[in-house]
Amino acid sequence: MLHLLNLLAAIALLVWGTHNVRTGMLRVFGERLRSVLQASLRQRLAAVAAGFGVTSLVQSGTATCLILASFVGKGLVPAGAALAAMLGADLGSAAMAVVFSLDLSWWSPLLLFTGVVLFVSRQASAAGRVGRVLIGLGLITLALQLIAQATQPMMASPALRTLLAALPAELTLDIAVGAALTVLTYSSLAIVLLVAALAEQGLLPGSAALGFVIGANLGSALLALLATRAAPPAERRLPAGNLVFKLGGALVAAALLPLLQPLLAQAWPDAGTRVVAFHLVFNAALVLVFIGFTGPVGRLVEQLLPDAPPQRGDRPRHLDPSALATPSLAIACAAREALHQADLVETMVRGIVPVLRDNDLALAARLRRMDDAVDELYVAIKFYLTQISQESLSERESRRWTDIVSFTIEMEQIGDAVERALQDIEDRKIRKQRRLSAAGMAEICDLHERLLGNLRLAMSVFLDGDLDGAQRLLQEKARFRDLERHYAARHLGRLRENTASSVETSSLHLDLLSELKRINSHLCSVAYPILESAGALADTRIRPAAAAAAAEQPAR
Template sequence: MSNLLNLLAAISLLVWGTQIVRTGILRVFGENLRHLLSVSMGNRFNAVVAGIGVTSLVQSSTATCLIVSSFLGRNLVPLAAALAVMLGADMGTSLMAVAFSFDLSWLSPFLIFVGVVMFTTKEKTTAGRLGRVAIGLGLMLMSLQLIGETTRPLTESPPVRALLVALPNEILLDIFVGALLTVLSYSSLAIVLLTATLASSGIVPVPVALGLVLGANIGSGLLAVITTARSPVAERRLPLGNLLFKVIGCLIAIPLLPQVMQHLPQWLQSPHQQVVLFHFGFNVMLALVFIGLTPLIARTLERLLTVPRQGEGTRPRHLDRSALQTPSLAISCAAREALHQADVVETMLRGILPVLRENDIELADRLRTMDDTVDELYTEIKLYLTQISRESLSERESRRWTDIVSFTINMEQIGDIIERVLQDIEDKKIRKDRRFSDAGMAEICHLHERLLANLRLGMSVFLDGHVRDASRLLEEKARFRDLEHEYAATHIARLQDNTAQSIETSSLHLDLISDLKRINSHICSIAYPILESAGALSPTRIRHSVLAPLDAEEPRRT
């Protein structure tokens, strides 16, 4: 019983070590890995190499799949190139299995010692996070040693030997068990290493081990499909295509297993090496067979999974819960959802002018109900961000976290203002059948046009963070304030001239230009975090040269 508990503990340590390495690498290099993938998709062969490199670091083809799927959701890469990345990603995990198959027992205590020193002395720095990665690698190597030591007495037990002899050599059952274990452990690498270690100890026969390896490959494809099940259609295509590769590969490999079992022992004596290199060879075969078919499969997937025409639905589109394990990826998901919220706000803002011109009450009602969408998205984004561990974020990611919160607050407040504006238009103009003067309507149209341009500029500033655009946006705040004062003065002049239409709509007109100015202020607030990070903001807008004489006169007045 104690041997069985020790085996379960060693297996758990292997899975946990793999998890530590994966999350640690993504926290340190998450942004750089995404950049490497995005610039390496010019052709399929570069994409395969990028997939191998990134997944060798991350040690999870599922994590790579999630990153590339996010690119597809933003239409940044073609699906064919993304499929090629996944062929390389699967080769990357198999290469890591080969690396771990060597005798690295001396490396385990060294990595754990160095990792603990780095983590405890510089916990919140990059060196501290790399220390966590080193600890994870050391734990993986130690767990493999423990599995080997624990299984040795089990293999010598007569009941266990009798059980092994009685095991049915059912390849489909072996594949099912391997896939199930991979989904439960969230790591095909851990299951392949576990299978190889059990095969070398005699616990699992080599034919059964090869079936488990095929199942582990299918399990890794299933993991990506499951984690993206609620994502947009464009993001679900890649995991499905990757799973299709693996299923077809298994269908090809199953009839060939007898020949493989006949020749494999002639090349490799160790069962451990046989299992690991079979895993590597299987993924190399997948890459060779499918690299030329990725455009065809991409077109097929695009026909099967068509992107539906979406209105301004209330359901969040980009808040992938599985990405919360990878803070840099989760931040990207939240930013995309914030832009979705801004799109809804832009639709509301754009609709103000048709309501004014055409007295369209039905349109006003539809636009007002969209404020509920804005509020719901704000709530969902806020709750999603609170689930991201702030301690795991780099300084840049932490600033981005704050920027997203500020942006969504501004969008929510703009939605509230637009809702009140539409209600005022309905109450004070449409139901009372009043009209603006031609000059007054021209002024509102001009402010509205400037406002839409500023909103688009604000969205660009939020997305790219360019200081020059942020500075332009802040300059628009002063220009808009001057226009508000100018148009308020011209409206007063029309009242003095006893213009009937201006008198009837005076209250609405002045409230409207004031509300548009408030909306513009919220839009321009997007620029402040970017300018503050760049050191481009002065401490105060008050001129000290003007304050100094006033301070000097103050004692005389008292």
């Protein structure tokens, strides 16, 4: 029983090690990996090379598949080009299995020691994230040693040998079990390494081990398909096309396995080496055979999975659940949805003046209903962001995560402010059949036009984090505040002159000026995180002399 527990613990350590390497690499290279993939998909061979390189780094063909699927879903690349990259990704995963199958026992203590020192001493830096990757690599090599040690006593058990001999030699069952284990552990690399270790110790017959490898390859394709099951049809095309390649390869490999086994045994007498070599040969054959069919298969899956009909404009469009496994991609999805929310807010803000000028109750009601959609998007974006693994985010991505949350909060509060303003216009002007003075209407229109300009600037600053834009936005806040005060003073002047329309709508006029200023303040808040990270914010706006006088005031 103790040996079985040791084996299970070693398997868990192997899975955890591959998870650590994957998340660590995504934190170090996440955004750059996306850029490399996107830039390399124009030619088939370059796409294969890019897929190979990226997957060799992140130790996960599934993660690469999800990144590529998002590109296909957004129309950035055709499905055929992404399928070529996926062939390279699967080959990269197989190559890493070969590397880890080598005798790396002396690497394990070195990797663990170096990784822990880097991670503990410089956890928040890039060196700390590299340390996390080294810890994962050390755990993988250590787990493989522990699996070998745990299986040696088990092999001496006559009961276990009798049980293994009694197992049916059913290739279909072996493939199914290999696929199921891959889906459960979320890692074909871990399963192939485990099968190689068990085969080397004699716990798995040669034919069963090779069947498990075929199943692990099928399982990796199924895993990506399951991860994108809730995604739009366009994003499911790549996993579906990859599954077509894997199914074709699995059928051919299963049919030829009786002929291949003697050749493999002759080329690689060691059972463990034979397993990882077969895994590499299988994926290399897929590249050679199917590289010429990526275009036709891409067009086939496009026909089988046509684009979904357009969604309602007020529903979440970009919160892709399948992207959550790749944090850098999920952050990009959340940012796009935040801009969608801002588009709805812009429509609401733009409608204030038409409602005020034309007494349009129908437009006012429609705009106020849009606030519910803005609130729903805020809740959806916030929930989506909470599902992103914080440990997989780089420092820059963590800041972006915070910026997105702050931006959506500001947009939600602007929506509430617009709804209040529209309700005031309905209750205190339209239904009471009052009108603003010509001068008062001109003042509100001027502030409103400035507000729309600041809204567009705030969206631009949020999108690209431009420091100059953030500084201009904060300067606009001061100008807007001064202008609001100026217009309020002019309105009071008209009251002293007993202008009838100004007297009737005085309270509404001042409240609208105040509401527009409040909305502008929410917009300008977008600039603060950018200015703060650049060290461009002062501690206080109060002049030093005034601050000193204020500090002395209580003592007098």
